[in-house]
Amino acid sequence: MRVAAPAKPSPARTEQIIVFRICGELFAVSSASVQEVRSSDSFSGASTEIFAPGLRKVRHVVRRGDRSLFIVSGALHFDLPPSPGTLAFVLRKTRTALLVDGIEKMAAMTRLQALPRSFCHEERRWYRGLTAIDQTVIPVVHPEGFLSPEELALLDASMPPPVNRDGESTEGTVVAP
Amino acid sequence: MTVSAELELQSFVLLRLGERRFAVPAGQIAELVAPCRVFKFPHRTSQIEGVILRRGRIVPVCDVAETLTGKRLMSRRLYLLAVRHYGAQTEWVALPVTGECELINAEMTVAAESDAPHVAGWLSHAGDVIEVLNIDAITPGPGEMHAEGETTVALEARP
Secondary structure (H helix, E strand, O other), rough: OOOOOOOOOOOOOOOOEEEEEEEEEEEEEEEHHHHEEEEEHHHEEEOOEOOOOOOEEEEEEEEOOEEEEEEEEEHHOOOOOOOOEEEEEHHHEOOEEEEEEEEEEEEEEEEOOOOOOOOOOOOHHEEEEEEEEOOEEHHHOHHHHHHOOHHHHHEEEEEOOOOOOOOOOOOOOOOOO | OOOOOOOOOOOEEEEOOOOEEEEEEEHHHHEOOOOOEOOOOOOOOOOOEEEEEEEEEEEEEEHHHHHHHOOOOOOOEEEEEEEEOOOOOEEEEEEEEEEEEEEEEEEOOOOOOOOOEEEEEEEOOOEEEEEEEEEHHHHHOOHHOOOOOOHHHHHOOOO
């Protein structure tokens, strides 16, 4: 009689995350949510200044075709001391490029715990939940949580007019019928 | 003591916050744990100090001393893990306490309408009149929530 081979334990489902730093604080983001990681310097030539009243965390916007990418200071978003940020994470399916101070490591997350319900303010929009990596609890950010629909509307309304090839603003230009 | 009087007695955990003592029904206490590392990260719920890791669970630490005594705790010895209700569901919340905790049996007088919302009742013990805390009222929760549509169950990591 043949004895059935013991069933192999199925490997734990994991999600690859990027653990990053802003002002010494650790955060994580799903690596699948990050479309590009760029040096913040590489944006400086292509970006335009923007000023939206009451929204200090966005100071620059990058135009990519017909799409605008808002550069969000992670430090100001999380009420941390101002930090210039050396890297920018372009977040997939959003209009956000997040400025961070550096990447700590890549890791595999096996469990994401929902944010305890005692946390009951803006942080519920900021975080997907909490995870423990090497016995350290790290919040996992929500890529859509950096700019709310209201903030995006405010930024769109504050967008500087597009510049034509001659470097002149097209604001007020009447297009011939 | 008569049988009927015995039936009125309930178990309470007495905790100390600075100079004052408070009580919590023993059925709402999950565990008493030694001081451990509090992990902090940015958030905007001022009553929450951070979280601790306990038996694989991430438990928020809520310092209720300032609300109850007017002073923040300068020293702490233990965390009392209390059960906080959110509708039909429950979660643990860690309350930092100073001094010893004590399990007693006492009869509770239910709070009057004029009492503060965090007072579930009163009991008399060793010559003191002690407030019985309503954990759901003294710790933050969805009643204060600004955001909506949040996840309410633990999420498994997506592949």
